[in-house]
Amino acid sequence: MRRFTRTLVAAALAATVVAGTAGWASGSSQQPVTGAPVGTDAWRAAGLPDPERMTSGQTAAYFRSLSPQRQRELAAAHPTVVGNLDGAPLALRYAANARSAGARFAGQQVLAYDPRGRGQAVLVFGDLARAAHVAVIVPGSDIDAGNLGPLSRKADALLAATGGRTAVVAWAGYTTPVGVGLDAATGDLAEAGAARLTRFTEGLTAVGAAEPSVFCHSYGSVVCGLAARGLKAKDLVVLGSPGMRADNAAALGTSARVWAAKDPTDWIDRVPFVEVAGLGHGTDPTAPEFGARVIDAGDALGHDGYFAPGTTSLRTFAAITEGVAR
Structure with a gap:
């Protein structure tokens, strides 16, 4: 009975706390485009x-x-x-x-633009047609066509960290949650986003672009977890993740290398890593039992600091993108 009570409490917490980039603000319900x-x-x-x-x-x-x-x-x-x-x-x-x-x-360079709802957009940094290495960054909550600044800065930072030798795609191609609420605690928006992300990576293959490393931040890692089985990617990297809706890396069903990062000051660590009755997103991807390759993010600060210039995490992301990380 005590274990059942703890599970119910954890599920209730998941409904209000799970992954978003807006901190502890309440969220509003969104309809996926x-x-x-x-x-x-x-x-x-x-x-x-x-x-x-x-x-x-x-x-x-x-x-x-x-x-x-x-x-x-x-x-x-x-x-x-x-x-x-x-x-x-x-x-x-x-x-x-x-x-x-x-x-x-x-x-x-705008690779996709959809004005419906809050708006979706996909921006390309670098020469996607010719780059030998490509990264795609999938954001979490509050990112849309009218608020691309945080995502664009991450893409700029990763491009700079590779010395401009890659192409980086800022993929705001799905309806993200607003703040932290039920949308962020459930998988509905992620399921819709996963289908769009899978098709996007298939499109890269179809035009001869390099197979990407996909970096998934916060709620974006839920999108990537649900997309993983069909995703055309050589690496799947999650950071500040509330879970990927999988018990372990093997359950993702992907041949991509799976990596995970979480810095010690990230508030996501206070999220209960459970999935009960559709609430929460499951196992912490940085936990040993998940089986991902854990990235040192000890000098990143907070939930949004993984791409900060000079951090170990950003250097590792660059090495992953260029295919030299092991």
Whole structure:
């Protein structure tokens, strides 16, 4: 009976404390943005292939069958579709999103932009088409198209730590929780995000980009845990994680190397690492029984300090991205 009571208490705590980047603020319920890109009805009406019926590989093959002139015509006529099609040529997506996003991301390489809800965006730092090594950063709570600064700074820091030799993708491509509330304590938003992340990495493969190392912060690690089985990645790195909805690394079902970091000052350590009746996200990925490769994060500060310049964690992230960490 005492153990059952402790479990109920832990579950109640998980409902209010689990992973987010906004600290201890309460959260509000979010509806995930899913489905075909904005403008798909007009695309279909023009007799073009249904985006929801094509894999990323089929999308890539379709665009390869078109002349460069026809590709540009489609990007001009249907920018919100072309800009969000995983498997479409990278340069074409950048051009389409420059048109649909307007001045909002002036001068940046925007690989995806969806204005629905709070907005989603995917930014690229470096030359994704030619880089031998690629990193994708998946954020936690409160990141959206209107609040990309914290995620962009992480991407900038990782790019600098590799000496600019890589490409880094800031992937705000899912509906994140707002603050800390039931959304952050449950897996609904993560499930929707996992499907989008999986398709995104498939799209990278389809256009010939290097297989990425995927870095998953806070609630983003829940997304990555649920996506792991289908994720096209060589490394899966979680930091400040509330759990990955898996008992151990083997249960993730991935061939990627699994890494985990948690600094001693991170408030995430006060989260009960349980999963009961859909609340909480399970085992601490840095626990020995989980079986991940643990990254030294002793000089990172707080929940958001893992990418701080000069930290051991950032140096290790750079080594992982470049394939030299063991």
